[in-house]
Amino acid sequence: MVRKLRLTVPAAFGYLMLAGFVGVSLLPFWVAIKTAITQPGDVFQTASSIAPGELTFGNFTRVLGLPSSVELTSVRASPINFALSLRNSLIYTALTVAGQLFFSSLAAYAFARLKFPGRNLMFYGFLASTMIPAIVLFIPNFILIKDLGLINTFAGMVAPTVLMTPFAVFFMRQFFLSAPRELDEAAKLEGASAFQIFWRIALPIQAGPMATLAILLSINSWNEFFWPFLVGRGEDVRVMAVALSDFMSQTSQRTPDWSGLMAALTLSILPVIALLFVFGRQIVESLQSSGMK
Template sequence: MAKRILLYAVLAVGAFVSVFPYLLVVLTAFKTQAQLSGTAPWLPGLPPTADNLAKMLAGDFPRYLLNTAGMTALLTAGQLVFTTFAAYAFARLRFRGRDVLFWLFVATMMVPSAVTMIPLFLIMRELELINTWYGLLAPYVLGTPYGIFLMRQFFKTLPAGLEEAARIDGAGPLTVLVRVMLPLCRPALGTLAIITVISSWNSFLWPLIITSSDDTKVITVAIATLKQGIGVDYNLMMAGSLIALVPMVAVFVFFQKHIVRSVVLSGLK
């Protein structure tokens, strides 16, 4: 009993530390400037106000939300399609240099993304894709090493007999992939989709570098630009952060099982 009480106490402290920043976001978003400076950060402002949220929603912020949703949808669709094709080729098709090419591709996961930002920007500049949707999506829409690795490992766990039986019946590689393999890959596809949605929605550095106009601005960049030269309006920043947080909370509420499964697949497989 003592060990169990100690365990739950440690878990409660860890949960509080994890949730506390989000609590500050909510409390600050419903405070006025006077309440922000006159009360402790962890205490609510009384009476609470929704003026900060109304001000954000009355401006261009809904436009940035739509931009972010569009970017997330396109990146997720591209990841699911192109990553699946690449992973199936690496897992099932036989061609010279397959394993060497795969591990060289996966080795790029060890390179921090910040290192490749400047080369990517120079490439997009030469292609005249700066401040365009094409430049925003191009580096990631065709798949990522992590996604290909995840799907390849899942493909390799599927019985080879199913694929061989389909080929005996006259099915080609594309038919085998679409009609036999993909229905069995729903857990892995769901995992990849959730990971892509979360990472795309929270993407900041590349959109900040490649975009500059309101037509392509996403919410992370929009929240960062609320910092003015003479100070920071924390109320508006927290209101924007709260609005941006709501879709991710909804994703967590409705797809808890898939998120847990994504941790299991990515951590153990």
């Protein structure tokens, strides 16, 4: 039932509020873009204006390490190796999401469908670990990764999340619990192995929830900051969020190249915006459902 309100005063006020919300949501995106297309020497004169200053696309090429029309006298070659950070972010996200999806589903399936001694104890242990604040884990995990010699490797960066996160297990278990079991039984009678049943039958039914989970996990991994910040500091593994904060941290000694920074920010947001354009409905619906477990 969709009942449209007539355009009364409260409704008009409501539309105004909605427009305000959207405006505030989008304003910072515009500020990043307009600063990115402004000549560096113009950035501060026009910082308090909604319009960009003298236009240029040189900031983007400069950040990408390409020959650029905008060279700074302070010879800062390529402050962030953008392409490399982008690649690193993609690898980091792909690894953590793929690993979590697979291993967490496997465990979730076992928790939901198979009987084995200690099952509930284990599951509640998993569940309880959602309450451990990440900061408690960072220091010992950092030391562990260090002892394993995995500092500055992707292996070290993805290790804590690639095998499971409590959320992923919990999320998938809910769906396996409510799925019909008849197909499983039939396959079992035909002599399919447990893994075959999981892989060929149980998992495909959950394509929807899997996609939802994948989107949720991707957003988190893409934006993850603290752990990669601790473990993945080498340029070869430094993800985008860490690279951007490195750029920023020069402020205490030196004013950063804001137009360059905003150009880098804009470029880092682009993949996400593109994703929103292509999968807008799916993302919205996935996020919507994450609270309805």
